[in-house]
Amino acid sequence: MDLAARRTLVGELAMRQLDAAYNLARWLLGNDADAGDAVHDAFVRALQSAHTYAGGNGKAWWLTIVRHCCFARLKEHGRGRRFVAIDQLAAELGEAAAQRVLPNTAADEPEQNAAAAQERARLHRQLRGLPEEYREVLVLREIEELSYREIAQMLSIPIGTVMSRLSRGREKLLQALGANGDRP
Amino acid sequence: MNCESSRRLLPLYFDGELDPADSRAFEAHLDGCAACRQALAELEALRARLRDPAMRYAAPAALRGRLAAAMPAARPRARAWAALAASWLAAALLGAGAAGLWHDRQQGLRAQAGLTRDLFASHWRALAAASPVDVVSSDRHTVKPWFAGKVAESPPVRDFAAQGFPLAGGRIDYVGSARVPVLVYRHGGHLIDVFVLAAPPAGLPRQARMQGYGLRVLALDHAAAAVVSDMDEAELDRFARLLAQGGEPPPSR
Ligand SMILES: [Zn+2]
Numbered sequence: 215m216d217l218a219a220r221r222t223l224v225g226e227l228a229m230r231q232l233d234a235a236y237n238l239a240r241w242l243l244g245n246d247a248d249a250g251d252a253v254h255d256a257f258v259r260a261l262q263s264a265h266t267y268a269g270g271n272g273k274a275w276w277l278t279i280v281r282h283c284c285f286a287r288l289k290e291h292g293r294g295r296r297f298v299a300i301d302q303l304a305a306e307l308g309e310a311a312a313q314r315v316l317p318n319t320a321a322d323e324p325e326q327n328a329a330a331a332q333e334r335a336r337l338h339r340q341l342r343g344l345p346e347e348y349r350e351v352l353v354l355r356e357i358e359e360l361s362y363r364e365i366a367q368m369l370s371i372p373i374g375t376v377m378s379r380l381s382r383g384r385e386k387l388l389q390a391l392g393a394n395g396d397r398p
Numbered sequence: 399m400n401c402e403s404s405r406r407l408l409p410l411y412f413d414g415e416l417d418p419a420d421s422r423a424f425e426a427h428l429d430g431c432a433a434c435r436q437a438l439a440e441l442e443a444l445r446a447r448l449r450d451p452a453m454r455y456a457a458p459a460a461l462r463g464r465l466a467a468a469m470p471a472a473r474p475r476a477r478a479w480a481a482l483a484a485s486w487l488a489a490a491l492l493g494a495g496a497a498g499l500w501h502d503r504q505q506g507l508r509a510q511a512g513l514t515r516d517l518f519a520s521h522w523r524a525l526a527a528a529s530p531v532d533v534v535s536s537d538r539h540t541v542k543p544w545f546a547g548k549v550a551e552s553p554p555v556r557d558f559a560a561q562g563f564p565l566a567g568g569r570i571d572y573v574g575s576a577r578v579p580v581l582v583y584r585h586g587g588h589l590i591d592v593f594v595l596a597a598p599p600a601g602l603p604r605q606a607r608m609q610g611y612g613l614r615v616l617a618l619d620h621a622a623a624a625v626v627s628d629m630d631e632a633e634l635d636r637f638a639r640l641l642a643q644g645g646e647p648p649p650s651r
Contacts, residue, residue: 218470226469229466233457235457236455236457236458237455237456241455246458250460253457253461254464254465257465261470331452334447334452337453341453355413356448357448357453361413361414377409377410381409384444387444
């Protein structure tokens with residue numbers, strides 16, 4: 215395959231997995247502006263390194279680049295402004311949902327969903343509050359549905375470490391949610 | 399298998415990482431152990447909540463557009479937005495009919511002046527995207543603050559639900575190379591984009607029509623607004639009048 219074709223392939227892969235990329239970046243960086251910039255950086259880098267893409271598991275390859283760009287950005291900011299204020303939470307949840315729901319259904323959201331929304335907000339807050347190493351594997355495994363092996367390759371860590379971080383992260387989340395009461 | 403070794407395998411079983419023989423052995427233990435079943439149920443409940451679509455951030459339409467425009471071109475393209483729209487159409491799986499329609503629209507676009515063309519293009523881009531809004535809300539008190547920090551000045555946000563044009567949300571979009579706040583309203587099955595422009599635009603007609611879509615330009619507080627929708631002319635005029643008059647009193651600032 216020539217380089218142009220490979221670049222097209224990589225570009226299409228990145229566009230297909232753009233939500234996955236943005237989701238990872240957004241959870242790692244904590245705000246829209248940085249997440250968008252990191253994904254943009256990653257897109258440029260992915261095209262530049264299209265020759266290293268051997269085909270096969272594209273999602274993990276692409277997310278590895280996204281993750282690198284996120285950490286590069288975190289370093290740049292000296293880890294100073296990672297999270298936006300909690301009072302933006304409602305708006306953020308709205309944003310996340312906005313991409314999946316068409317306005318004519320979302321705008322008429324009935325009041326009875328208020329409790330469910332509160333519940334989601336609490337889980338959201340707890341996951342956000344987790345140390346990065348746990349948050350990262352939880353997002354990759356539970357939300358992006360990557361396997362242990364894929365996560366291990368992405369993070370350059372042994373599979374055993376993926377397992378222990380995942381278990382610890384789940385434990386912490388369950389504890390935090392349980393401690394907050396009214397978990398069914 | 400005892401409970402202790404079973405607990406070690408539980409996450410692997412849950413994550414589908416156990417081989418079939420170990421899975422069967424684990425399930426045999428599970429049948430007789432309520433504590434392990436409970437632990438498994440907890441993991442399942444947590445996963446269900448984490449996989450709620452609201453927990454997953456989706457790429458904003460503006461980012462998708464920027465990247466689509468930067469896609470390596472398979473063939474030379476006249477303008478970035480054309481490349482962007484073309485790949486969005488492919489990505490949005492709109493099918494051959496829509497692609498043909500897009501081609502027609504492109505022909506029409508060439509006949510229009512720059513800014514007018516950008517406004518129609520922006521509207522169609524949003525329609526082709528997964529969602530035409532970045533913040534979904536019928537509450538102007540949610541939409542207005544959402545813009546804060548994203549654009550130089552939050553636009554005035556009013557709701558016209560009582561008049562049949564409920565607020566659907568907002569987004570930031572590019573008109574040419576400028577980042578512009580867009581308020582999105584609904585009217586029946588029609589979406590209405592209101593582009594809030596910082597200054598009364600030069601060279602923009604008061605109204606234009608293209609491929610079944612209409613444009614109205616009006617003064618809005620200290621700014622100007624360009625309205626684009628596929629509503630019929632009369633409804634578009636009615637909405638433009640409402641917008642110009644301000645409908646209900648503006649929110650206190
Ligand atoms: Zn047991």
